[in-house]
Amino acid sequence: MTVSIPVPKADVLTVPIPALRASCAACSMHQLCLPMGLDSNDMSRLDAIIGRRRKVARDGHLYRMGDPFTTLYAIRLGHFKTFQINVGGEQQITGFQMAGELLGMDAISAERHHCSAVALEDSEVCEIPFTRLEDLFGQIPTLLHHFHRMMSQEITREQSVMLLLGNMRAGQRFAAFLVNLGARYAARGYSASSFQLRMSREEIGNYLGLTIESISRLLSRFKKQGLLRVSNREIEILDLDRLKAMAAGTETCD
Amino acid sequence: MTVSIPVPKADVLTVPIPALRASCAACSMHQLCLPMGLDSNDMSRLDAIIGRRRKVARDGHLYRMGDPFTTLYAIRLGHFKTFQINVGGEQQITGFQMAGELLGMDAISAERHHCSAVALEDSEVCEIPFTRLEDLFGQIPTLLHHFHRMMSQEITREQSVMLLLGNMRAGQRFAAFLVNLGARYAARGYSASSFQLRMSREEIGNYLGLTIESISRLLSRFKKQGLLRVSNREIEILDLDRLKAMAAGTETCD
DNA sequence: CGGTGAATTGAAGACGCTCAATACACGTGG
DNA sequence: CCACGTGTATTGAGCGTCTTCAATTCACCG
Numbered sequence: 209m210t211v212s213i214p215v216p217k218a219d220v221l222t223v224p225i226p227a228l229r230a231s232c233a234a235c236s237m238h239q240l241c242l243p244m245g246l247d248s249n250d251m252s253r254l255d256a257i258i259g260r261r262r263k264v265a266r267d268g269h270l271y272r273m274g275d276p277f278t279t280l281y282a283i284r285l286g287h288f289k290t291f292q293i294n295v296g297g298e299q300q301i302t303g304f305q306m307a308g309e310l311l312g313m314d315a316i317s318a319e320r321h322h323c324s325a326v327a328l329e330d331s332e333v334c335e336i337p338f339t340r341l342e343d344l345f346g347q348i349p350t351l352l353h354h355f356h357r358m359m360s361q362e363i364t365r366e367q368s369v370m371l372l373l374g375n376m377r378a379g380q381r382f383a384a385f386l387v388n389l390g391a392r393y394a395a396r397g398y399s400a401s402s403f404q405l406r407m408s409r410e411e412i413g414n415y416l417g418l419t420i421e422s423i424s425r426l427l428s429r430f431k432k433q434g435l436l437r438v439s440n441r442e443i444e445i446l447d448l449d450r451l452k453a454m455a456a457g458t459e460t461c462d
Numbered sequence: 463m464t465v466s467i468p469v470p471k472a473d474v475l476t477v478p479i480p481a482l483r484a485s486c487a488a489c490s491m492h493q494l495c496l497p498m499g500l501d502s503n504d505m506s507r508l509d510a511i512i513g514r515r516r517k518v519a520r521d522g523h524l525y526r527m528g529d530p531f532t533t534l535y536a537i538r539l540g541h542f543k544t545f546q547i548n549v550g551g552e553q554q555i556t557g558f559q560m561a562g563e564l565l566g567m568d569a570i571s572a573e574r575h576h577c578s579a580v581a582l583e584d585s586e587v588c589e590i591p592f593t594r595l596e597d598l599f600g601q602i603p604t605l606l607h608h609f610h611r612m613m614s615q616e617i618t619r620e621q622s623v624m625l626l627l628g629n630m631r632a633g634q635r636f637a638a639f640l641v642n643l644g645a646r647y648a649a650r651g652y653s654a655s656s657f658q659l660r661m662s663r664e665e666i667g668n669y670l671g672l673t674i675e676s677i678s679r680l681l682s683r684f685k686k687q688g689l690l691r692v693s694n695r696e697i698e699i700l701d702l703d704r705l706k707a708m709a710a711g712t713e714t715c716d
Numbered sequence: 717c718g719g720t721g722a723a724t725t726g727a728a729g730a731c732g733c734t735c736a737a738t739a740c741a742c743g744t745g746g
Numbered sequence: 747c748c749a750c751g752t753g754t755a756t757t758g759a760g761c762g763t764c765t766t767c768a769a770t771t772c773a774c775c776g
Binding site: 278292300318323345346349352353357358360361362363364367373374375456457 | 546549550552554556565567568569570571572576577596599600603606607610612613614615616617618619620622623624625627628629658668669670671692710712
Binding site for chain 3: 377408409410420423424425427428440
């Protein structure tokens with residue numbers, strides 16, 4: 209299939225090449241991502257330090273646990289999972305990340321990556337060299353403040369997962385997982401109730417501290433209860449309120 | 463009871479009162495805490511913004527979930543627990559903090575505290591007004607960098623707890639917990655193998671996603687296996703290597 | 717159309733939970 | 747000093763949830 213793309217006129221063509229190569233202003237994620245709240249002047253200063261866009265093919269590593277840390281990554285497009293490997297060689301997935309989210313913040317303290325990041329589909333990231341970003345912090349307080357908010361948000365996200373793993377039953381965990389995914393898609397302008405899972409049942413189970421079989425059974429049960437419509441990795445939430453109530457613990461999961 | 467305190471001589475007396483009230487240089491935690499790596503000049507600039515020291519009695523709240531966020535807290539003395547409350551009213555403890563550690567970083571993103579902090583014993587903290595700290599960041603890059611390291615460390619700490627809750631068995635979790643506590647005491651110049659638990663069995667269980675009964679049984683088992691000597695909250699680790707091996711999953715817990 | 721990897725479903729078992737009884741530590745008052 | 751009460755911890759018995767193991771089924775692709 210071919211599509212004819214309208215050729216931009218005069219003024220647009222005068223945009224310098226480097227700005228085309230990596231421009232936060234032109235990126236649909238700039239209201240969620242690091243440049244949030246910056247004026248166009250500051251935004252182009254941020255553009256100036258962003259090294260390049262990097263494509264990561266499905267199942268490709270963005271970085272590996274133990275790699276030396278030099279850059280943060282902002283996801284432009286696609287989905288990732290981050291995971292740790294324990295001594296026995298089994299992985300524990302610590303998060304699923306989507307466009308607009310920042311990867312690599314866990315590596316700042318030890319200057320080595322504490323987990324690995326792998327693309328769940330063909331994806332694209334912006335490389336942000338950390339020392340150059342630190343230089344900018346001194347000049348753009350708004351940027352610094354928002355960076356702190358993003359790190360803080362990562363901390364609260366992980367605390368919520370601890371709550372989930374520490375005292376929710378299986379059904380509650382899975383309900384919370386689906387509601388969370390939906391909310392994040394909604395923040396990106398997509399449907400909160402209808403989306404495609406980018407990860408396998410096994411990866412979901414690993415993340416939620418459950419087995420693949422449990423996830424499969426839960427999907428079947430939710431389907432039977434009229435909560436979901438499921439077809440392979442396609443999810444449609446039919447009763448978001450009840451799912452939220454289950455996640456909150458207000459409603460039991462029978 | 464009265465105690466006669468030796469009166470300091472000449473030069474010491476010239477130290478201005480504010481410096482006496484809150485001086486990082488004089489604090490035994492300054493090599494672990496926020497001022498790590500600062501020269502004495504920068505350290506006193508940090509001193510200048512630290513509001514006051516605040517005492518928190520045992521079981522007292524330092525802050526509550528939902529409170530508006532204005533300041534970070536550095537623990538000078540004592541121990542805290544942080545926890546979330548879910549809709550059903552039950553708590554999930556997300557961490558135990560000790561001297562030299564920073565509290566409140568989770569609140570930056572929403573400008574409200576995401577969890578509550580309660581003192582496990584009579585404790586003392588330094589109040590660090592966050593906006594004034596942000597002002598300092600522009601002037602002291604070393605301070606900023608170390609602050610990022612501390613936030614990043616909090617992220618990796620929580621990732622390790624996710625690993626623990628997500629795919630360790632009960633014995634492994636508890637072994638990891640004890641080893642972690644010992645390591646943190648060692649970093650503060652105390653024994654890694656002999657210390658007092660500041661939290662109840664119930665709190666340990668809550669943190670590890672287990673019940674109080676399970677913790678009690680594990681203590682008995684570890685005692686029987688010659689791993690520990692236990693007397694109330696007094697712990698002596700008799701075989702640290704084996705405990706570490708259990709935490710790593712190298713050695714089974716029978 | 718057959719092969720491969722993923723997902724579903726069922727049956728049995730284990731791990732940790734719940735419930736309950738008892739023991740212990742510690743503080744208070746007789 | 748002991749009696750008593752309260753909160754915490756220990757220990758046991760039975761049960762439930764989720765796991766493990768195994769057998770199909772399904773989707774996708776050469």
